[in-house]
Amino acid sequence: MVLASILLAVAQGSPVQVFDDCVAATRGATAASFTADVLTKAQGKEFHNVYTVKYRQPGTLFIRVHALKTGSQPASDRSYLINGTKLVAMDADSGEYLTRQFTGKKNLAERAVELLGALDDSVRFQLVPDDLAKFFGDFKKLKDWVYSPYKNGPVLQRVVVGKSNVKFEFDKHTWLRTVRISAPSSLLSWSYKYNLAPKAISMAIPSSYKKVDSFLAVNAPIARFKTAAASRLWDQAIRAYSHLTAASMIVSNLGQSTRVIFSGTRAMQKQDGLTWSFDGHALSLVRNGHFMRGQVPPSLIPAKVGSDIEPTLQAWALHKNPARALSSQQLTVRLAGIVKIGGVTCDLVEFSSLTTQVSVLVRRTDHLFARVTSESKDAKGRRLSGLDREITYTTINRPIPASAFVLKPATGQAVEKLP
Secondary structure, three states, X not given: OOHHHHHOOOOXXXXXXXXXXXXXHHHOOOEEEEEEEEEEEEOOEEEEEEEEEEEEOOOEEXXXXXXXXXXXXXXXXXXXXXXXXXXXXXXXXXXXXXXXXOOOOOOHHHHHHHHHOOOOHHHHHHHOHHXXXXXXXXXXXXXXXEEEEEOOEEEEEEEEOOOEEEEEEEOXXXXXXXXXXXEOOEEEEEEEEEEOOOOOOOOOOOOOOEEOOOHHHOOOOOOEEOOHHHHHHHHHHHHHHHOOOEEEEEEEEOOEEEEEEEEOOEEEEEEOOEEEEEOOOEEEEEEOOEEEEEEOOHXXXXXXXXXXXXXXXXXXXXXXXXXXXXXXXXXXXXXXXXXXXXXXXXXXXEEEOOOEEEEEEEEOOOOOEEEEEEEEEOOXXXXXXXXXXXXXXXXXXXOOOHHHHOOOOOOOOOEEEOO
């Protein structure tokens, strides 16, 4: 890319029109085949996934989710086929597959969310053009876009020196080709490759694969469980968090009380000195007397909020299962007793290594966490850090109205752009 040609192209073309043309092209597709290479870096963690997707509206969808091994995630390779109300899924690592039936009237994206627990924005925007339009919404309002009308398709870029670099590349049919949003401490990168639209979609299950009821039993965690009872209990916790779609709770941590709510694609956190809310499209953040707002994908919320983000919401933003994440570490796990907290009977589960000690109270009523305490030590046994979170649930898996996630500035308070 020649820098001079970019700088001279500012006055050519309309960024708003390019965004609208992209949405129109996506909306016009009833069938498509593409690969999305997604890289996310935030708070020192890195996640790299490759999604292979084929769909034919209204009822057929194939997704292969290939997670590449990084320092923050293990490698995995699973494929899913939705055909009407039937699901077939297979795990290439374990050599197993499962089948299920959907109930109720759901579009392809809703079925995929029910199946995977979450659907990456890079895939969801292709299946739901209205969500893509909302994603583009705040970007359309920004000025100082550099527009470059290349032969292979237009490119839009906006740079705020020392703060952010946003770049969108489109193909000659204005389909989204590349998204790159970077800041000093974070990066979001999507790269698409499109193929011919499929006439038919299928998935062959190798004859050597074994049918199972759940991948939980075969996707063995790194943690070593001392007893089968401990392993079964933790599988229940993993399954509970896989089905947790909405909750309202109060988290007490070292004397500070934090209100946490989330429902689907919306979330809010409120505590002394910090309030933030994500309404499904834009992040509103109140800190140090400043009210900031900007459109970001959920995966970048932890980087924008910083280290004060509540762990439950960090897991929500990054589509991570808190129970699975804990058992994906090299720790020894044992059942250590029964404890009653807040009138709820809990099992005490202890995770330990030479440098880490984590205790979790798992509620017997629903297998969610009631309390998590952790302590990190150096090689000589000296304490480095500690955490003590007690969680009180107000509602679990009950709808929370969208109005609960609306965060407005105080009267006369200016709305600043989120850096």
